[in-house]
Amino acid sequence: MAAPSLTDAATAPSTQSLLLGSMCLPHKVDETLALLHELLADTQFQSAENLRQLRLILQSSAASASSSISSSGAALAGTRSRVGLTPAGLYDELYSGLTQIQQLQTWAAGSDDELRRIARVLQDIAALVFRPENLRLSVVTEDKLRPQVARSLESQLLQPLAASASAPPALTLGAEPLPPLAVAPLSYLAFPMSVNFVVETQPSVSFAHEDHVALTVLAQLMSSCFLHQQVREQGGAYGSGVAQGEGSFSLSSHYDPNTFKTLEAYAGARRWAAAGGFSDRDVQEALLSVFAGVDAPKTAAARGRMGFLRGITNDMRQRRREQYLALRRQDLVAAAQRYVGEDAAVSRTVVIVGKDGDDLQQFTARGFDVQRFAPQ
Secondary structure (H helix, E strand, C coil): CEECCCCCCCCCCCEECCCCCCCCCHHHHHHHHHHHHHHHHCCCCCCHHHHHHHHHHHHHHHHHHHHCCCCCHHHHHHHHHCECCEHHHHHHHHHHCHHHHHHHHHHHCCCHHHHHHHHHHHHHHHHHHCCHHHCCCCCCCCHHHHHHHHHHHHHHHHHHHHHHCCCCCCCCCCCCCCCCCCCCCEEEEEECCCCEEEEEEEECCCCCCCCHHHHHHHHHHHHHHHHHHHHHHCCCCCEEEEEECCCEEEEEEEEECCHHHHHHHHHHHHHHHHCCCCCHHHHHHHHHHHHHHHCCCCCHHHHHHHHHHHCCCHHHHHHHHHHHHHCCHHHHHHHHHHHCCCCCCCCCEEEEEEECCCCHHHHHHCCCEEEECCCC
């Protein structure tokens, strides 16, 4: 996974992680950790049987990813549209975007020699990454079990892993940044499907920025009070939405038959928000919708995961809650004028994942970079 900086999503390096997790009953902790150690330290990527398994995994992953394009087009378009906005955006595209799907297809169709090369790379990554000094551990358990779990972690995972990784790795991680992935301001990615997914994204603030809360509520307002009527009810799309992310602000539509009208609706939504076209009651309803997510019941594991992966503390969550409660309509109008209004000096990226056909010329005529993808 790639996690953007909480305070500077636009320029600060993102955090790259491989996540491994398990759940078990208390009396199975030792066995579970022993299996985890075996997975980390003793996977024989280049054995004949594992090469066959690797081939099957690549083929099934490529087939599953390809078949999901028609149902996850909005997510794929959104991921592509955020490339270049934040350092994490590039990694999101590489890990879970269309670039990843294309890479899986290439690997799945590779020769036996290429498969062995992939296995060697995986073996090298495992030797380099799965070392005690690289691990961060998070355990969610009962208070009375903490000493037992701590002993098990030491004896069943950390000590065996240190012994198996005692030799210094022959490789090192490169410090060079990845080359940028160019994304045109207007991109149309054509697939064999019948409808379009339309995403427009612009730069925005980081999670810890003082305006992040206001923009989160503004996104809910724009979605429920404007886009829903314009894009879904009048435009015929299956759904639409607005989202304030970490360093990005996006408008999206799902299964959309009227792409150009939707883009006009996006511009209309920004003007509507900057003009303060919503009432105090609209603001209260938007806050209720936001709080439904903020206050939704979370398991102990989910609460621990948020703090472990992102460093979001209880104090930070409480501070955000107070910021939500202090919001007023004029705060949202000011945020809209500053960030999404016509006077906001921002560049926007439009990415459409949509149907292939004879009408692509109209997109080319409007300045879209059209790429056609053949079915795999």
